[in-house]
Amino acid sequence: MKIVLEMGPTFNSVAAELGSMGGALKKACSTGLEKGVKIASGNVISNHLSGQSLNRRTGNLARAVDSWLESDHDGVVGIHEGTAVDKYAYLLGDEDKTITPKKAKFLTIPIGEGLTPSGVARYKSPREVEGGFFVKTNGHLLFGYKRGKKGKFRPLFTLVKSVLVQGTGALYDGVMESMDDVSLAIEKEIDAQLGAS
Numbered sequence: 549m550k551i552v553l554e555m556g557p558t559f560n561s562v563a564a565e566l567g568s569m570g571g572a573l574k575k576a577c578s579t580g581l582e583k584g585v586k587i588a589s590g591n592v593i594s595n596h597l598s599g600q601s602l603n604r605r606t607g608n609l610a611r612a613v614d615s616w617l618e619s620d621h622d623g624v625v626g627i628h629e630g631t632a633v634d635k636y637a638y639l640l641g642d643e644d645k646t647i648t649p650k651k652a653k654f655l656t657i658p659i660g661e662g663l664t665p666s667g668v669a670r671y672k673s674p675r676e677v678e679g680g681f682f683v684k685t686n687g688h689l690l691f692g693y694k695r696g697k698k699g700k701f702r703p704l705f706t707l708v709k710s711v712l713v714q715g716t717g718a719l720y721d722g723v724m725e726s727m728d729d730v731s732l733a734i735e736k737e738i739d740a741q742l743g744a745s
Contacts, residue, residue, distance in 0.1 A: 550626025
């Protein structure tokens with residue numbers, strides 16, 4: 549998952565027309581673009597992966613968001629291929645994904661006391677819970693436990709056949725919000741380079 553920012557189609561011809569200043573212009577644009585995509589990736593991380601679009605639990609997805617130059621004038625904001633978060637990098641885009649169980653009949657979704665305060669599962673599966681049992685209520689299959697004969701049932705998992713997970717568009721939104729900052733970073737580098745020559 550990545551967004552590529554590139555200089556316009558006439559950029560090289562304009563730089564060529566400038567003669568000796570064209571090289572300084574190209575270098576300034578490249579440096580400015582690199583700084584700009586760094587700003588854009590920072591915006592995605594701080595403003596779209598911290599409670600607005602996605603609730604951050606482990607921080608792995610946020611740590612994977614990066615920026616780099618694919619060439620002198622092509623900047624990228626996204627996640628490198630082959631990272632530990634490839635399975636759920638789609639959450640940064642607008643893709644919808646239906647998740648179904650691979651080997652079992654149901655997906656076990658942790659709920660209630662089955663989650664830590666930050667939203668991470670306490671147990672990998674119902675098998676790890678001693679004394680737990682299944683209950684069907686209002687058409688939902690739940691797994692949980694009860695303390696004592698008169699204790700209240702405490703659900704730990706809900707069991708479902710599939711789950712639809714919708715992407716957040718966080719990558720696109722964060723980059724588009726930063727376009728003025730990217731342009732400004734390029735402009736400052738051009739001013740610095742060409743003002744010095």
